[in-house]
Amino acid sequence: MIWLTTNGFExxxxxxxxxxxxxxxxxxxxxxxxxxxxxxMYTWLFYGAKLYAESVLQIVCFVxxxxxxxxxxxxxxxxxxxxxxxTPRWAWSAGIVSGIAGSVIVIAVQLRYTDNPNPxxxxxxxxxxxxxxxxxxxxWIENWILWVGINTISIPLYVTRDLWITAxxxxxxxxxxxxxxxxxxxxxxxxxxx
Numbered sequence: 001m002i003w004l005t006t007n008g009f010e011x012x013x014x015x016x017x018x019x020x021x022x023x024x025x026x027x028x029x030x031x032x033x034x035x036x037x038x039x040x041m042y043t044w045l046f047y048g049a050k051l052y053a054e055s056v057l058q059i060v061c062f063v064x065x066x067x068x069x070x071x072x073x074x075x076x077x078x079x080x081x082x083x084x085x086x087t088p089r090w091a092w093s094a095g096i097v098s099g100i101a102g103s104v105i106v107i108a109v110q111l112r113y114t115d116n117p118n119p120x121x122x123x124x125x126x127x128x129x130x131x132x133x134x135x136x137x138x139x140w141i142e143n144w145i146l147w148v149g150i151n152t153i154s155i156p157l158y159v160t161r162d163l164w165i166t167a168x169x170x171x172x173x174x175x176x177x178x179x180x181x182x183x184x185x186x187x188x189x190x191x192x193x194x
């Protein structure tokens with residue numbers, strides 16, 4: 001009972017997150033409201049663990065999820081449902097440049113202004129997760145590949161911060177990212193801009 005009292009909030013956030021990502025693999029719009037709840041919970045949890053960039057990530061992803069919610073419903077050619085497509089070349093270039101530049105900037109800020117024990121990983125995960133979330137909002141299938149990499153790196157970080165439930169969650173998210181890729185591939189629409 002003491003374990004549940006101590007870890008109940010993290011466990012609840014993890015369960016809601018897993019359900020949300022499972023809904024995303026199915027292209028179900030309920031991914032967004034469940035994801036927004038999970039992000040709010042993890043903002044508080046990561047801040048308490050001194051993972052400041054991860055905490056900020058939750059806030060920025062909250063905004064990106066509101067954008068994605070709209071895009072999934074109205075981002076298609078005729079303001080209809082957005083289809084799954086491949087990531088256009090311009091988006092890959094923009095994502096890579098943003099990921100590298102953003103990581104350098106956030107690492108520098110964290111090294112100077114925070115007591116974060118893992119500023120390099122925490123900062124890089126922040127920036128690359130934003131790139132992946134933007135790709136998810138646009139329903140670009142390769143978002144899942146990026147999430148596999150992000151989840152792989154996140155697991156040991158959460159272990160070092162004693163966020164064991166979250167580390168286990170990210171193992172599940174790693175599996176769900178692979179499932180999501182294959183699920184989305186079934187509905188992939190060829191894109192002329194890819």
